[in-house]
Amino acid sequence: MSTPSASRVLQPVTIGDLQLKNRIVMAPLTRSRSNDDGVPPGFAADYYGQRADAGLIITEATNISAQARGYAMTPGIWSDAQVAAWRPIVEAVHRRGGLIFLQLWHTGRISHPDLHGGELPVAPSAIAAEGQAFTNDGLKDFVTPRALETAEIPGIVEDYRHAAQQAKAAGFDGVEVHAANNYLLEQFIRDSTNRRTDEYGGSIENRLRFPLDVVRAVVEVWGAKRVGIRISPATTEPGKTPLDSQVVQTFDTFVDALSEIGLLYIHDIEGVTQQTRDVPDGIDFQNLRKRFSGAYIANNQYTLDLAEETLANGDADLFSFGRPFLANPDLVDRLRTSAPLAEAPKQYWYGGGSVGYSDWPGMNGPISLK
Ligand SMILES: Cc1cc2nc3c(=O)[nH]c(=O)nc-3n(C[C@H](O)[C@H](O)[C@H](O)COP(=O)(O)O)c2cc1C
Secondary structure, eight states: OOOGGGOGGGSOEEETTEEESSSEEEOOOOOOOOOTTOOOOTTHHHHHHHTTTSSEEEEEEEESSGGGOOBTTOOBSSSHHHHHHHHHHHHHHHHTTOOEEEEEEOOTTSSOGGGGTTOOOEESSSOOOSSEEEETTEEEEOOOOEEOOGGGHHHHHHHHHHHHHHHHHTTOSEEEEEOOTTSHHHHHHOTTTOOOOSTTSSSHHHHHHHHHHHHHHHHHHHOGGGEEEEEOTTOOTTTTOOOOTTHHHHHHHHHHHHHHHTOSEEEEEOSBTTTBSOOOTTOOHHHHHHHOSSEEEEESSOOHHHHHHHHHTTOOSEEEESHHHHHOTTHHHHHHHTOOOOOOOGGGTSSSSSTTTTOOOBTTBSOOOO
């Protein structure tokens, strides 16, 4: 094992036409600091700017439309006020030489009528998730969503296209389509949540139709080399969402199509988010990586040692770190010097103001954003 300072993981790398300072990606982290209009706060520019030593930052999941919302206090990108608030955030990252992609989100059934003026959330089929939604009045049980009409689906593709254009207007370097963690796109992919009988349900080809239409619309805005996608074939949360019954075949077909489109990267949650790296029999992330022509971002419980080993084996290109970035804005420097990592108490993960969010110092004091 090489010494940390000589780590290849921490050396610059070129992905597509982007030059990354290192192979560490800041994973998307919902922090629930936005207002009721989905406008992120001014101090989010400090938070993201402080973390600009990552090779690439992927923002917290960001709603593509009002219909997309599933959690109180999460940001959006559909309105011009939201774009105006994202712009200084992007600029703070760029000022320190960083790169930042926006994660495009529609929560589907992982939502609650409180976030939709009393109307039901939408989903491929009227099947309720298990568990509770995060509303302005605290946690509330998920409800049975309304199944989308066939004719409504192209309109959601257009919402993604619009959000992609808005992200461009805000100055982002690219976008990540959030097709992971059992939100709307993955609800269409899995037969456990998609029981449709129209052209968006049934066969694998039909279940992939909407997610692939979304990807193509976003690529039309950005070009394929500025679009990545996040997938999580082995994750059952939130909502205790059962895996697809043909999970291997479904995701092989999906990744083959994404490869054909020529996306910049696939960002795979290996195992169950935050819980385990174990995967059920048959799911093989290396197989997915080999099928894909672009870069592979590996995620879930990575340490520098595991990233080193994985890179040496040729099994990933980039490594995204989630929780370690919460309290370590200078994570890359700490990894480089084997410095201890701070841990963010859970009370600061979601909701609140700048405390426990943009006030974590670097190991040598506050980080200058100039
Ligand atoms: C507070 C918190 C918020 C998260 N928000 C998102 C999100 O908005 N989008 C997403 O795709 N994943 C989200 N995740 C999952 C992380 O991106 C990542 O997959 C997970 O934390 C595992 O990586 P880690 O072991 O490096 O933390 C979140 C995780 C945490 C802890």
